[in-house]
Amino acid sequence: MILSGHDLTIGYTDRVVGTDIDVSVATGSVLALLGPNGGGKTTLLKTLLGLIPPKAGEVRLDGQILSTRSIRERARAIAYVPQTHIATFAFPVESVVLMGRTAHGTMFSRPGTRDRAVAAAALQRLGIEHLATRPYTMISGGERQLVLLARALAQEPAFIVLDEPTASLDFGNQGKVMAEIRALAAAGLGVLFTTHDPNHALRIADRALLLRDGKRIGEGTVRDVLTRPELERLYGAPVEEIYDKHNTAFLPGAVTLPPRAIPD
Numbered sequence: 001m002i003l004s005g006h007d008l009t010i011g012y013t014d015r016v017v018g019t020d021i022d023v024s025v026a027t028g029s030v031l032a033l034l035g036p037n038g039g040g041k042t043t044l045l046k047t048l049l050g051l052i053p054p055k056a057g058e059v060r061l062d063g064q065i066l067s068t069r070s071i072r073e074r075a076r077a078i079a080y081v082p083q084t085h086i087a088t089f090a091f092p093v094e095s096v097v098l099m100g101r102t103a104h105g106t107m108f109s110r111p112g113t114r115d116r117a118v119a120a121a122a123l124q125r126l127g128i129e130h131l132a133t134r135p136y137t138m139i140s141g142g143e144r145q146l147v148l149l150a151r152a153l154a155q156e157p158a159f160i161v162l163d164e165p166t167a168s169l170d171f172g173n174q175g176k177v178m179a180e181i182r183a184l185a186a187a188g189l190g191v192l193f194t195t196h197d198p199n200h201a202l203r204i205a206d207r208a209l210l211l212r213d214g215k216r217i218g219e220g221t222v223r224d225v226l227t228r229p230e231l232e233r234l235y236g237a238p239v240e241e242i243y244d245k246h247n248t249a250f251l252p253g254a255v256t257l258p259p260r261a262i263p264d
Contacts, residue, residue, distance in 0.1 A: 002025070003159050007058075008022070009055040010047045017214050023216075025191070025207075031193075032208045035234060049074075075157075081162040088137075089136075093139065095136075098116070100119070100154030104155075118156065125150070128150065145168050149165065161193070162192070164196070212233075217233065
């Protein structure tokens, strides 16, 4: 299955954010989206999710135009983890994760035994089962990010789209989330995530797409695209290149992660 955008012009009612964008991610793979702030990354994600319509071009899910699929069908196929989430109601964490199961029932369905088992497994997978009874408003921002990822896992989707999933996480939880993303792809899901850290993309992504000023300026395997010249062109800043025994890292902002558990 493939989630793809073809010849996209993206933006909002009052402005265009990006043009001439082609992007695709297949199940069983990880695509990293990198670019400066304001370059159009989040707008592209929202367009691929169907949250905002493309101003031109089309988004397809498994060959079918996304807008022709019902909201429930989209929710069963694609889960979204936003960069930030404002906690409004003090729902228990378990209830927040169970909200991911509404794609398989209705807004008014009572969670069944399977729903609760799936939610519990998602919490345990991320090591946050101890938060199950805590009010969502009373946990840290980093913990909320992990809860949102657990909610996405509870949807049992084919694709997970994450907007800067490690932005509010400490060092240890960054590694946990990155390892989980790679594990999801190994389990057959397609993953698209944005990041400002090329090291994250190098360690867990198969391919990378570089977006600057709403234009795609590079796309391909991470080893081909995330080079020193390309990153300097993308960010308009000098990049220092260092090497370790596993892979290439980039400074500043290097974060060491475990080596990829897949063959090169």
